[in-house]
Amino acid sequence: MMRIKSRCIPLLLYLLFFCGCENSADSKKSHQQVEYIERLHHQKKWTPLAPQKKAMPRYAWETEIPAPFPNITKEYFRCRGSVMNPTRYIHKSHALERLEDCGGSTSHSLPLKNGKEFIYPILIDLMNYLQKTTRHKVVITSGHRCPKHHQYARIDGQSLHSKHMLGAETSFYVQGFEHEPEKIVELLMNYYQNPKYTNEYTDFQRYMRDDVDVSTLPWYNKEIYIKLYLEGEGRDFDNRHPYPYIRIQVRYDRDEDKRVLFNWDLAEKNYLRL
Numbered sequence: 001m002m003r004i005k006s007r008c009i010p011l012l013l014y015l016l017f018f019c020g021c022e023n024s025a026d027s028k029k030s031h032q033q034v035e036y037i038e039r040l041h042h043q044k045k046w047t048p049l050a051p052q053k054k055a056m057p058r059y060a061w062e063t064e065i066p067a068p069f070p071n072i073t074k075e076y077f078r079c080r081g082s083v084m085n086p087t088r089y090i091h092k093s094h095a096l097e098r099l100e101d102c103g104g105s106t107s108h109s110l111p112l113k114n115g116k117e118f119i120y121p122i123l124i125d126l127m128n129y130l131q132k133t134t135r136h137k138v139v140i141t142s143g144h145r146c147p148k149h150h151q152y153a154r155i156d157g158q159s160l161h162s163k164h165m166l167g168a169e170t171s172f173y174v175q176g177f178e179h180e181p182e183k184i185v186e187l188l189m190n191y192y193q194n195p196k197y198t199n200e201y202t203d204f205q206r207y208m209r210d211d212v213d214v215s216t217l218p219w220y221n222k223e224i225y226i227k228l229y230l231e232g233e234g235r236d237f238d239n240r241h242p243y244p245y246i247r248i249q250v251r252y253d254r255d256e257d258k259r260v261l262f263n264w265d266l267a268e269k270n271y272l273r274l
């Protein structure tokens with residue numbers, strides 16, 4: 001057997017190393033794929049579009065200037081009754097009738113609809129619209145009235161029926177416009193000047209009958225009825241302030257496609273006693 005001299009070992013290792021590397025490089029080359037460029041350097045397969053400057057989408061609070069007051073919600077329409085209000089006496093058939101107020105929102109809920117407290121949405125929308133357009137505070141003096149508070153608050157001789165009990169009526173004035181209520185009426189009519197409304201909503205009529213308790217002819221469209229109470233008119237218990245004020249009644253329920261009519265059964269039963 002041939003013996004390998006120890007001085008030859010480095011030479012053998014050197015040869016093995018280089019032979020191995022050479023084989024590995026050949027193997028890599030065999031797997032390489034070459035793709036040839038089929039165009040000249042000045043030729044382009046497509047022309048990139050020039051970048052267009054695009055404005056960032058605006059957030060809601062950037063496009064719409066919010067009213068400088070919190071949004072009006074149904075909370076603003078809670079009954080104004082209070083056990084702190086004094087007993088009132090009114091003349092009735094040669095006798096005095098004693099009237100006590102209700103306990104207000106601590107004693108009962110708003111009207112209920114499908115198990116939830118409810119105020120006609122158009123009233124809430126109109127109040128917020130006025131606040132946004134005038135940028136002045138809307139003061140709701142009377143929203144929901146339970147039957148007990150309505151009887152307590154109404155003027156002697158005024159009807160016992162009221163859509164206040166259904167959450168379909170509100171009285172209010174706008175701070176800063178106390179003595180310009182006609183401008184507020186105009187804004188209420190402007191609310192409906194929108195392509196989504198038909199003529200029945202955009203065209204307001206004047207109520208020409210004489211069975212009203214105001215000196216200004218009321219206005220109405222299909223959905224609402226607007227009354228303007230001047231100074232000295234309609235001073236019920238909820239409206240003891242010195243300003244003219246506006247009362248809006250809902251005439252038509254757009255969601256249910258039917259007229260809104262007062263009925264005692266609904267007025268008496270549609271709220272929770274707490």
Ligand SMILES: [Zn+2]
Pocket residue numbers: 079080081102103104105108145146147148149
């Ligand atoms: Zn009440």
